Amino acid sequence: MPVFFKKNFLFVFLIFISYNLHSEQRNNPQTDFKKIIALKDTGNIYQEMLNDKSDDLMENHPSEDIYNNIWTSERLNPYKVPIDSLPDSIHVNLSHFHIPVPGAVTSEFGPRRYRFHYGIDLRLNVGDSVLAAFSGKVRIIDYEGHGYGHYVVIRHDNGLETVYAHLSKVLVNLNQRVKSGELIALGGNTGRSTGPHLHFETRYIGNAINPATIINFITGKVITENYLITKKKTFYYQTEVKAVQLAKYYKVRQGDNLGSIASRNGTSVKNLCRLNGIKQKTLIRPGQRLRVR
Numbered sequence: 001m002p003v004f005f006k007k008n009f010l011f012v013f014l015i016f017i018s019y020n021l022h023s024e025q026r027n028n029p030q031t032d033f034k035k036i037i038a039l040k041d042t043g044n045i046y047q048e049m050l051n052d053k054s055d056d057l058m059e060n061h062p063s064e065d066i067y068n069n070i071w072t073s074e075r076l077n078p079y080k081v082p083i084d085s086l087p088d089s090i091h092v093n094l095s096h097f098h099i100p101v102p103g104a105v106t107s108e109f110g111p112r113r114y115r116f117h118y119g120i121d122l123r124l125n126v127g128d129s130v131l132a133a134f135s136g137k138v139r140i141i142d143y144e145g146h147g148y149g150h151y152v153v154i155r156h157d158n159g160l161e162t163v164y165a166h167l168s169k170v171l172v173n174l175n176q177r178v179k180s181g182e183l184i185a186l187g188g189n190t191g192r193s194t195g196p197h198l199h200f201e202t203r204y205i206g207n208a209i210n211p212a213t214i215i216n217f218i219t220g221k222v223i224t225e226n227y228l229i230t231k232k233k234t235f236y237y238q239t240e241v242k243a244v245q246l247a248k249y250y251k252v253r254q255g256d257n258l259g260s261i262a263s264r265n266g267t268s269v270k271n272l273c274r275l276n277g278i279k280q281k282t283l284i285r286p287g288q289r290l291r292v293r
């Protein structure tokens with residue numbers, strides 16, 4: 001075989017192989033499916049956001065950019081975006097805020113005995129008006145008997161999402177657009193609630209932000225109209241969440257004492273006292289729960 005023919009043959013052969021590889025990729029539904037998944041991967045949104053230097057990103061309906069068309073009423077946090085993957089700082093436009101209910105704060109955001117309280121509780125009477133904090137669109141209307149009771153989640157144009165829980169009656173429809181200050185529900189005492197109140201949460205892509213860092217609940221106004229979310233400051237509570245998750249409790253039985261509880265749970269009396277804010281001489285009674293870790 002002449003040399004030039006050999007070369008050409010090799011060339012044609014390579015083109016043939018290359019074409020087949022590409023056409024296989026094009027026609028393989030699994031590859032296409034993976035591509036779709038990759039597009040929907042929320043973890044990539046933030047890289048895109050960072051790369052997008054357009055100035056109007058934060059001003060005109062940024063929620064569409066931020067949430068990358070993910071719109072589902074299935075879960076409160078379908079995004080599962082770890083705080084670590086958020087940009088270092090994000091501006092949120094808090095103008096046109098309206099306080100959801102004028103009541104006093106009855107429980108703060110932060111660790112509770114067995115869990116973490118991701119919102120703030122505001123006093124109200126059953127049947128009181130609950131108003132939308134900002135303009136936006138109703139994403140979730142649901143009922144959780146052992147949790148939120150009747151609740152509503154709104155995605156706001158400024159990129160935040162807010163949760164309104166323990167409601168007695170919901171007055172909006174799913175996917176309905178609402179204006180800031182619009183009546184969305186009546187306050188109540190449904191779900192895991194020991195008295196009428198509004199459980200109110202503010203979230204950014206699923207991650208809770210302490211509402212008290214956004215809103216002054218005494219004046220009923222936002223602290224600043226140009227709110228800056230920073231990983232360190234805004235999500236300061238992450239270590240507290242981890243502590244709550246690691247915590248383990250023990251129900252005191254007849255005949256127990258701090259020494260026996262400590263050895264049964266692989267800890268020391270000193271540690272038990274520290275975790276529970278008690279002294280070595282403090283009397284413990286059966287049925288009482290003590291934190292052992």
Ligand SMILES: [Zn+2]
Pocket residue numbers: 107117119120121198199200
């Ligand atoms: Zn609450």
